[in-house]
Amino acid sequence: MDxxxxxxxxxKNPENGIRLAMRQYTGLCYYIxxxxxxxxxxxxxxxxxxxxxLAFYHQYQKIDLEKGSIRCFLAVLAxxxxxxxxxxxxxxxxxxxxxxxxxxxxxxKQEERQRILxxxxxxxxPDNKILILKYYFGYPTKMIAAAFGLKENTVDQKAxxxxxxxxxxxxxxx
Amino acid sequence: xxxxxxxxxxxxxxxxxKDFLPEQLPELDEMTxxxxxxxxxxxxxxxxxxxxxxxxxxxxxxxxxALGIAGRGPILAAFEKLFHYLPGVGVYVDEEGTQMYSxxxxxxxxxxxxxxxxxxxxxxxxxxxxxxxxxxxENLTEGILxxxxxxxxxxxxxxxxxxxxxxxxxxxxxxxxxxKENDENVNRYSRQISRVEYNTAQLYTVRIExxxxxxxxxxxxxxxTADPETLGPSQTKSGITLTxxxxxxxxxxxxxxxxxxxxxxxxxKEPDQMRQExxxxxxxxADATSEDWIEIYxxxxxxxxxxxxxxxxxxxxxxxxxxGTRFVVKGTKADFPITIHRGPVTxxxxxxxxxxxxxxxxxxxxxxxxxxxxxxxxxEILEISVSDVFQQKVGxxxxxxxxxxxxxxxxxxxxxxEGVFQMxxxxxxxxxxxxxxxxxxWDYKENIFTFGTDVAEDQKTLEVTFSDxxxxxxxxxTLVIDAPVQAE
Numbered sequence: 001m002d003x004x005x006x007x008x009x010x011x012k013n014p015e016n017g018i019r020l021a022m023r024q025y026t027g028l029c030y031y032i033x034x035x036x037x038x039x040x041x042x043x044x045x046x047x048x049x050x051x052x053x054l055a056f057y058h059q060y061q062k063i064d065l066e067k068g069s070i071r072c073f074l075a076v077l078a079x080x081x082x083x084x085x086x087x088x089x090x091x092x093x094x095x096x097x098x099x100x101x102x103x104x105x106x107x108x109k110q111e112e113r114q115r116i117l118x119x120x121x122x123x124x125x126p127d128n129k130i131l132i133l134k135y136y137f138g139y140p141t142k143m144i145a146a147a148f149g150l151k152e153n154t155v156d157q158k159a160x161x162x163x164x165x166x167x168x169x170x171x172x173x174x
Numbered sequence: 175x176x177x178x179x180x181x182x183x184x185x186x187x188x189x190x191x192k193d194f195l196p197e198q199l200p201e202l203d204e205m206t207x208x209x210x211x212x213x214x215x216x217x218x219x220x221x222x223x224x225x226x227x228x229x230x231x232x233x234x235x236x237x238x239x240a241l242g243i244a245g246r247g248p249i250l251a252a253f254e255k256l257f258h259y260l261p262g263v264g265v266y267v268d269e270e271g272t273q274m275y276s277x278x279x280x281x282x283x284x285x286x287x288x289x290x291x292x293x294x295x296x297x298x299x300x301x302x303x304x305x306x307x308x309x310x311x312e313n314l315t316e317g318i319l320x321x322x323x324x325x326x327x328x329x330x331x332x333x334x335x336x337x338x339x340x341x342x343x344x345x346x347x348x349x350x351x352x353x354k355e356n357d358e359n360v361n362r363y364s365r366q367i368s369r370v371e372y373n374t375a376q377l378y379t380v381r382i383e384x385x386x387x388x389x390x391x392x393x394x395x396x397x398x399t400a401d402p403e404t405l406g407p408s409q410t411k412s413g414i415t416l417t418x419x420x421x422x423x424x425x426x427x428x429x430x431x432x433x434x435x436x437x438x439x440x441x442x443k444e445p446d447q448m449r450q451e452x453x454x455x456x457x458x459x460a461d462a463t464s465e466d467w468i469e470i471y472x473x474x475x476x477x478x479x480x481x482x483x484x485x486x487x488x489x490x491x492x493x494x495x496x497x498g499t500r501f502v503v504k505g506t507k508a509d510f511p512i513t514i515h516r517g518p519v520t521x522x523x524x525x526x527x528x529x530x531x532x533x534x535x536x537x538x539x540x541x542x543x544x545x546x547x548x549x550x551x552x553x554e555i556l557e558i559s560v561s562d563v564f565q566q567k568v569g570x571x572x573x574x575x576x577x578x579x580x581x582x583x584x585x586x587x588x589x590x591x592e593g594v595f596q597m598x599x600x601x602x603x604x605x606x607x608x609x610x611x612x613x614x615x616w617d618y619k620e621n622i623f624t625f626g627t628d629v630a631e632d633q634k635t636l637e638v639t640f641s642d643x644x645x646x647x648x649x650x651x652t653l654v655i656d657a658p659v660q661a662e
Contacts, residue, residue, distance in 0.1 A: 015218060019211065026207045027200035036180075041370050043302075046206065047346050050213040057218055068188045071195050076188050083184055089344065116182045117190045132194040135176070136183045139200065147198055163179055 003063075003070045010060050018057050025071065028137070029053070029078040035138025036082035040089055048085045052078045075137065119169040123162050130155055131162040197569060217325070217350075274299045275374055275393035284387040288312060291382055293389040302368045303393070307334060307347075307380070310424075313359040314352075324352055328363050333383040336369060338376040345369060345380075353491070407655045412594040413437045416651040418514055421659045425488050427505040429477060431514060431653075439523045439549075440595060440645070474517030474650060479509035507658060516651040521595065525549060526641040533629065533636055536580055537562045550645050551597025556585045556622065563631055566609045578631040579608055584638065585624040590646065599623070599644040604636055 010017035026049065033048045055077055063073050120128050126148050133139040133147070134155075141159075145152045277296035284291055289311035296305040309332065318327045334345040345367050353362035380389040408417035418431035477485045491502035505512070527546045534540035539559035546553040561581035568577055584604070590596035598621065607628030629636060 015215065018214065018218065022207070022211045022214065024199065026210055027202040028196070030202050030206070030210075031200050043368055043370055044346060046210050046213065049210050050217065053210075053214045054217045057214075068192060069195070071199075072188045072192050075191060075195065076186070079184060079186075112182075113185055113187065113190050116186070120194075129194055132183070132191075133196055135180050136186070136191070136194070137196055139196065143200060147196070163176060166179060 003065055006070060007060060007063060007065070010057075014057060017060075018053060021056060021070065021074075022053055025074050026053075028071065029074055031138040031140075032075060032078040032136070033082040033085075033138075035135075036079065037086055037089075040086070044085065044089065048081055049078070051085070052081045055081065079136070115170065116166075119166045122169055123165060127158050127162045130158050131166070134159050135163075275303075275395055277305075277391040278394050280377070280390040280392065281387070282389060282391070284385070284389070286385050286387060289314065289385075291385060291387075291389065293380060293391065296391055296393075298374070298393050302370045303378075304366070304368050305380075306364060306366055307382070307389075308362065308364045309382075310362050312361060314363050315360045324360055325350055328352070328360070331384065332363070334365075334367065335381050337379040337381070339373055342381075343369065407653055409651050409653045410436075411651065412649050413440075414594070414647060414649050414651075416514075416516055416653055418653055418655060419659050420510075420512060420655045422507055423502065425491065425502045425504075427477070427485065427509065427512065427658065428491075428500065428502045429512075429514065429655075430500045431516065433519065433647075435521065435647075437595070439525070440521050440647075474515065476515050477503045477505075478513050478515070479505060480511050485509065485512070510658060511654050511656045514651070514653045514655065516653070518646055518648045518650065521645045521647045523549070523643055523645065524641070525643055526639060527553075528637060528639050529555070531555065531558055531584070531636050531638060533582065533634055534558060534560050536560055536631075546640055548597055548600070548640075548643055549591075550593065550595045551588055551590045551600075551643065553600060553640055554587045554589060556587055557583075558585075558636075559583045560629075564609075566628070568608055577608065579628045580631060580633075581607075581609070581626055581628050582636060583624060583626040584636075585622055586640075587620065587622045588643075589621075594649055595645045595647055597643045598646050600640045601642050603639045603641065 006017060006021060009020065029049050029052045030045065033052070034045050037045050037048060052074065056074060059077070060070075060073075063070060120131060122128075123131065130144055130148065133144050134141070139147075141152045141155045144150075145155045148155070150158075275298040279293070279296070282293050289309055292308050292310075294306045294308060296303070298304070314332075315324055315327055317331075318324065329347065329350075334347075335342045336345050337343075347365035347367055350363070350365045352360045352364075354360055374393045374395075377390060377392050380391075382389075407419070408415050410416075413436040415434045415436065416431060417434070418429060420430075421428045479485055485503035485505045488502040488504060492499060525548050527548065529544060529546060531542065531544070532540075537560065539557055541557055542555040544555040546555075559582070561583075563578045563580055565576040566579040568575055582604075584602070586602065588597060588599055590598055602623065602625055604625070604627045609628040627636075
């Protein structure tokens, strides 16, 4: 079932739609949340993933398939929910994340995001993808190695070096 | 740098992320996935304020249809069968003799500011301690902002911590339920809470924000019983034991009833009232778009008082639990002895069968002679069809290629065998295709399931697994409860 069909199903029968969405994307969201909530109990991770899909249930109509995809929408949603939960768990509920994103200085924030994107894109493929799979999507090294046909220690090495290059680029170095 | 980089990525939106999406989605173990799915659907269900009966039917059809393509792997119930905890009644331990702990309550409830808070069903097993926190008051959501979600508000307002080992831990809730008065004020809020890791030698102090009085308990070993009939009023028929308890509450008579199966491999289906209700409709041949079956359901599941007068259920009071259900009927102590009438329920087993099906030629449909015999029913493979070849894009960007694929669709009928346990559905699973298309259908009148996947152009056979049958336990019970349980 493609994204359009799934969104249509969400409209017609949200519960069936969310079941199918969860069947496809729970793993994706779980790894993202797990990485962000590293060290927290498993039940917190599961509760958070559940909240991701509850938010999807409420917000799926916001998805614009001309610009994005369900996969992408859920990935960002999972990250946000995990950050929110982490803040609550660690007592750092100073600024709600949503507010942080939609608050003042949007231009500055966009520039900052672009700067990071440029730095990541400056890496060669697949190094840039490995970096994001590891640090955004929370994929274990073994899974990344299998996806790119690399050895696990090669993946770790590329991630380490990629991170160092990004650091230098962001600091203004080469 | 790693931490800094991760925090930088926190700010990314879909725009930045879109070119880095993984092509291959990670799999999650089926038990965890099902647990999350169940929890999510519970939350969704809670939020749907008015769920019409017709909507219920539609949802159930889709749920069962989805099961046709799902394949659920090791089921949660298989893990749970080590023992059953019967809240409010007792502990039933099977021959595995798993150690459990129940709670010795030192302070199990209090009333402050017009709100009664109680801690119920505290027990520990495996690596976790479980409990149910119930709050009752005139308007628990007083102060909620317009448009604010009830659950979000309650969660924020009544945060829970538990102290033991000299530390305080914030507790999060699993399943949550609310009850409203006049569809407005929340007057009951219950939360299922679990805490992984515990120390049985400690006192546990549970605190709820906004209240001074704590709830206190300690865990004590509970050896349980291997005989469910000793748990309370019970009736055993065809290897099924129904046991129940009743308690007088402000709303009426709260009934909890549980079912334990002595037949090996049989266990309660996860709480799923909707599916059970629909199947009453199927069983009696009612059109699923009509509501006639609800009358049939109600005619088999009710409570009557000592004079044989049916007691009305308090709307919205029914809650499903592992191994049973809880509901409140209008009545008082004067209505005892009460009689509980209980009709058939849905159960499941973990039986699995595999079959290799020969695929027909491209663009053709083949009638299949294959049958798979399960203990309580037969799966008849009816048809298998293969579509014309289509091109499926695989990969992204420069690495994208198109590969020829064909859609495969399989239909099967589930035919129950005679007996107390009758199989009516089974999950079917085939290797996921590249197109990742999920098709499914359920002709509920004929009990025919259809599911699909896609295969390579030259693939000749397809491996299909049928597992975890759903059974209809066609036994009924009449259980008398002489007196309500006295509140401690």
